[in-house]
Amino acid sequence: MRELTYYVAVSLDGRIAGPGDDFSAFPVEGDHIDMILRDWRDTLPAPGLQALGLAADHTRFDAVVMGWGTYAAGLPHGVVDPYPHLDQVVATRAHADHELPDGVRATADPLAEVRRMKAQEGVGIWLCGGGLLAASLADEIDRLVLKVNPVVLGKGPALLDGSYVPRFFERSAVTAYDSGVVVAEYERSW
Known part of the structure; x- marks a missing residue:
């Protein structure tokens, strides 16, 4: 059975982007980038x-689930098939009729789709974002891998943008980088 891992960059105040899905405040240089290229390719x-x-090495993931906003971020740049090395699922109701390329499929029921995917053999499923989707899948998240960036954004999409329901995780690893980024890994406490 595959695990669902929410691997995401986040600010110190729990934002996964600034207003308008602006990611520009997150550092794109530094020693944490070497870790991404090596361990999270x-x-x-x-x-x-x-x-x-x-080239992707499929050591972590062979599938990705993302919300429409995450998928659509590449559209202005002509990127319609962002992760052809992964089985790609886009959770959307409003854009379900949008024509997607082969290898990218839409679902209006991400919870059922993730449960189906988790029951299949494979490497792992990456929950790519965003906060509303993560909140709808919160009970299916097995692991959190948070790239905590040394910035406070104040506004923007939350890590999980949903109802108050405490869910507990146990810390499995923490690595601090000279760039100021801290990667904190947690496993679900069932």
Whole structure:
């Protein structure tokens, strides 16, 4: 059975982006980037892999689930198939009729889709974002991997943007980088 891992960049105040899905405050240089390229290569979009001369290694993930906003971030740049190395699922009701390329499928029921995917054999499922989707899948999240960035944003989408329901996790690893980024890993306490 595959695990669902919410691997995401987050600010010190729990925001996964600024207003308007602005990611520009998160550092894109520093020693934490070497860790991403080495250990989390599956999470790089195809244009990034190509530009760096890298290939996905499928050591972490073979599938990704993302909300429409996360998927649509690449559309203005002509990126319609961001992770062709992964089984891609876009959770959307409003854009369910949007034409998607082969290898990218839409679902109006992300909870049922994630449960179906978790029951299949495979490496792992990456929950890519956003906060509303993460909240709807909160009971299915097995692992949190938070790239905590040394910035306070004040506004923007929350890590989980949902109802108050405490869910408990146990810390499994914490790594601090000279860039100021701290990667905190947690496993679900069932």
